[in-house]
Amino acid sequence: MRIVVTNCNTTQEMTEEIVRGARAAAGPGTTVTGLTPAWGPESAEGWLDSYLSAAAVLDTLRTYEEPYDAVVMAGFGEHGREGARELVDVPVVDITEAAAHLACLLGRRYGVVTTLERSCGQIEDSLEAAGVGRNCAAVVGTGLGVLDLDDSDRTTRAFLVAAQRARDAGAEVLVLGCAGMTGLQRVVGEKLGVPVVDGVGAAVKLAESLVSMGLMTSRAGSYAKPLVKRRDWGRPGVGRGAVS
């Protein structure tokens, strides 16, 4: 099975880290290919970045020509999920919803620990729209930017502080609220004594599950194929093309 994992930003190192996490979760026989958008923000932190990222990720999928069986969208709380479901003919799983779906199976309430406080609202809205917001006890920020996560000691310390706030709000399970946190789940899980779900791994497993069951996105209603029309993907003279 071939899974394409799309980074939501243009930072190649982060794509590589995400792919490492995805491969660690993938089953035997699953190959993982990482895609880095050719444009967009170097990191997605806030709504402006998120909408720019959504278009860039959709453009990346639109122009990727190798065959694949499923898409994992690796932007935690970022937009674009529903558009990808319209665009491609294979299952699409976003790491935000994926982590929440598995977290719901492990405790009565879960919490999300993410990067900057400014991202909490987007994540809340994304969980709500995905239909898994009901059992989310809290979304808490660590105050660290996406590109500040490379210092894993600092990230771990900040995560543990934020995690306690989520626990106090009733969370029995925690979710890593950024693709850049992939790999952190084991160490913080041991320190916290609660399960910690990594969205990248969760999305890979859910994508494998859908593919192996032969389930595809519904074309009835919301996620019908995009209509054939003129669309310009970037300034005139470039990135032009029609979905058909």
Place this chain on the structure above:
Amino acid sequence: MRIVVTNCNTTQEMTEEIVRGARAAAGPGTTVTGLTPAWGPESAEGWLDSYLSAAAVLDTLRTYEEPYDAVVMAGFGEHGREGARELVDVPVVDITEAAAHLACLLGRRYGVVTTLERSCGQIEDSLEAAGVGRNCAAVVGTGLGVLDLDDSDRTTRAFLVAAQRARDAGAEVLVLGCAGMTGLQRVVGEKLGVPVVDGVGAAVKLAESLVSMGLMTSRAGSYAKPLVKRRDWGRPGVGRGAVS
């Protein structure tokens, strides 16, 4: 990986059918063992049956001594899920929630088609508690009892009629609302032109996902291990009888 699938009733034939469905979904290297409660209702249809079934299934798990890596509870809309999470040290996935989790990934709204109308309320409550009720557009009954599902032509016809009501309510994806419907997904999916999710298969895939990621039920809060105390699982020497 060893998955134990618990039927919610005492009908051995149904356990076998469920096991067939579970094995069809299981990945290579996963073994599926079916357990049939030694007591409880011959079919679970309504709240009385559901609570009797919950205790019987927990007793079955409590006294099952072979090793296993995960539990799939195969009673659609039946109780017991949270109790099993307290009881065993491995992940527990209920087919009701499992089908809904995957359905949420395939369309904006999903619908459930089940057996008797009397079961719809239990299913709605079960989805709500599991945290995936938000995107459920409708739970619709076919009017067929659990043990009437063996006539697959009649079941298919009844399913298609009920499915249309769910579609009219906004469902873009459908869920088989009874473990006894396992296997029906392909034929009704083709006729309806929308994805149809089988809870048994979905639960097997989610259980495999949790196990392969090393995720366990949280012991913090709701699902702490049961306290050590005196519990009697049925009255000595009696307990047989039919309500009429």
Place this chain on the structure above:
Amino acid sequence: MRIVVTNCNTTQEMTEEIVRGARAAAGPGTTVTGLTPAWGPESAEGWLDSYLSAAAVLDTLRTYEEPYDAVVMAGFGEHGREGARELVDVPVVDITEAAAHLACLLGRRYGVVTTLERSCGQIEDSLEAAGVGRNCAAVVGTGLGVLDLDDSDRTTRAFLVAAQRARDAGAEVLVLGCAGMTGLQRVVGEKLGVPVVDGVGAAVKLAESLVSMGLMTSRAGSYAKPLVKRRDWGRPGVGRGAVS
């Protein structure tokens, strides 16, 4: 009028305490009979206990042959309510919902003070399903087990501490969150300066109200009579044992 009060556990002393509370609330001409399940947990603390208790209580009602006019189910936050409504032909009132119904009449928001934190989630779900969760400001645990409540000084102290947390969350009325707290309402009410509702008394009054108005459980839809079928209520000759 004859009211049957079912304890949710096998501890006879607790049944007697509950019956005392029920009789203190009962009107002239109402007789109260307490039933102690012949099997089940010695105390209900958590989901496993609750489901075991539900089946045992239903079995107790199923096999009780004296005539009665209403049932009061005296397990706070425990399961079984809807099953009893299917089973018997008289009104059934659960102390969880009963306390909440009366509390809603006394203040804009109410809070529940219960035993162990692990029980809070069950209570929240029970209130929600009963349709009275909207005005519940908080469900707070005292950290005391069900069988630890006999030391009434300690219970009172723990109740007052937990009650303050509920008040801080907006509760204007408090509910005793365990049948074993029956009798505590007067002393804690005076100390707190807010009304405190005892579920056992509340359920007795609501049961008397329904009976005197000639109202019965609806048989249309959810609570239709159980279907006639084979049900085994416990495994012949066995079922004893403690989880440890």
Place this chain on the structure above:
Amino acid sequence: MRIVVTNCNTTQEMTEEIVRGARAAAGPGTTVTGLTPAWGPESAEGWLDSYLSAAAVLDTLRTYEEPYDAVVMAGFGEHGREGARELVDVPVVDITEAAAHLACLLGRRYGVVTTLERSCGQIEDSLEAAGVGRNCAAVVGTGLGVLDLDDSDRTTRAFLVAAQRARDAGAEVLVLGCAGMTGLQRVVGEKLGVPVVDGVGAAVKLAESLVSMGLMTSRAGSYAKPLVKRRDWGRPGVGRGAVS
């Protein structure tokens, strides 16, 4: 026990009918006194009437000098409930909430059948604020005005038609949505085959329950006693007085 029942309009005949219904429900030893506002609308149909009625009913209670143990407010969906809780030192029960509280005990979902469609919104809001809106499946109008209810055949026919719409929406129990329908419950209940709850009787039983349990409205927070200040209850020169 002395219960005061306040009509929400100035129509004396309706007060008498409500008192008949209240007495039919009252227990031995309960006396019922009906109060008709000296001002306000001759019938409450819509928001303007409801707010005028609320002030007139509060003025009626404010100036009623006989002793009593509880108040039943007999305006279905009309305003004033919370103000009366501030004003008087005894329990206050509104027939809207009372009917819903009992209906929740009789089925999983209930429906309300009322007079004019224009009143449905007020009733929905009143149930929601009272904390019992969650299990309300529908509020349906008969198209009959409050003062048109005296033709009981026509009212019965209109009720049955509207009731079917509530049943189709999932209602398993019905509520008489106007104090003027008191007495109708038996005949329509038999024809419909579901329990039908009369709010006047329900409120009397709940008021008796609160009084017999010694429960009073909480003074902590929302329903603290009104502050002492200048209030004019009608045009200058009349109805003047201060609550103190």
Place this chain on the structure above:
Amino acid sequence: MRIVVTNCNTTQEMTEEIVRGARAAAGPGTTVTGLTPAWGPESAEGWLDSYLSAAAVLDTLRTYEEPYDAVVMAGFGEHGREGARELVDVPVVDITEAAAHLACLLGRRYGVVTTLERSCGQIEDSLEAAGVGRNCAAVVGTGLGVLDLDDSDRTTRAFLVAAQRARDAGAEVLVLGCAGMTGLQRVVGEKLGVPVVDGVGAAVKLAESLVSMGLMTSRAGSYAKPLVKRRDWGRPGVGRGAVS
């Protein structure tokens, strides 16, 4: 354009303050007329006052004979809004909803800072019914009575303390929760560094918007014209009249 602003209490000085605030917000060509009820409470603090105020304000509008194009109801969290929509043929805007509507445009979550804690519940209910409660993070009291607001230093200090609680709850925008706070928005906004919305000004702008767009209250359903009937607006012999 002629806007009538109704004070919710009988304190003339407060009407004048409200009119000053309204005129400061009004566009060129808009005239503002303040109305002080001839009866009702000298200040509205709690439910009793609010219902009395609602009737008095409706009576004031009913008997005001000058022409006007819109009504602004200047009681924050007070009742009457829907009744005025039935009564008059021009748009009606309540300052509670108006402030919330604009606040929703300025941040993801807003908070309200009001007078006494006892008023918080009414405000929450009013926002919910108006359809703008979803993004309200908190309603917080300052502990100051309506007629204590004239000491603007004390009011400012109390507002800042309460505002911090709303900010901690997630509010990104604040609302002045009393008409008597009009004028405070600039100073507290600067100190807090967040936008602060004054309901009086907001309601004037929304009323101007509706009028200039030619939009009127819908007569279909909830806000149909009041039926012609006998209504007494105060004790017999005075305030009598029929809406027709």
Place this chain on the structure above:
Amino acid sequence: MRIVVTNCNTTQEMTEEIVRGARAAAGPGTTVTGLTPAWGPESAEGWLDSYLSAAAVLDTLRTYEEPYDAVVMAGFGEHGREGARELVDVPVVDITEAAAHLACLLGRRYGVVTTLERSCGQIEDSLEAAGVGRNCAAVVGTGLGVLDLDDSDRTTRAFLVAAQRARDAGAEVLVLGCAGMTGLQRVVGEKLGVPVVDGVGAAVKLAESLVSMGLMTSRAGSYAKPLVKRRDWGRPGVGRGAVS
């Protein structure tokens, strides 16, 4: 006052139509400038188009260098709103939320009539996130594409049919669910006998209101200014620039 109105698609004729609608609503002294994205979809119909549109509109605002006082985003149900609030230093109003805010003032429930059924879900989510979804009774499609609206007779007929479905669902006020419907409100309003709100006009009035009150988007929390970082707005070599 200078208001910039952004079309969500690249169709110049539609921008002109929107500007006509905006100018018709604008007050004296308000100038309206229409912006057409240099890239994006020729019409926004579905999630893929919506995300592409969001990025293109943000790029358009980012690179527009004339001074202005407020932004009106004229894509009904389209994304981008929150990103624009981060990006610009003046108030931003989206026509979706604007229409709903005014509709809430005119009736108890409102409905939206839009173009293709596939857009209904986006609109529902947009209203929910904006905090005004609670009183939305229905979002109904006409089956007409955005670029099919020029045949106003056909559009009117389709609108009336869809409007009836919204009315049947309880809508007392209707909203034009596409910027391309601007101008239709008068004719359909007369035929339907209910107020019909045009989002373009509504957004202009709300933008004018915010500006005249001196209210700006909160920078505390969700809508803080975008961080300074590398962002590519389209394929490498073009559209490059950093927000700072």
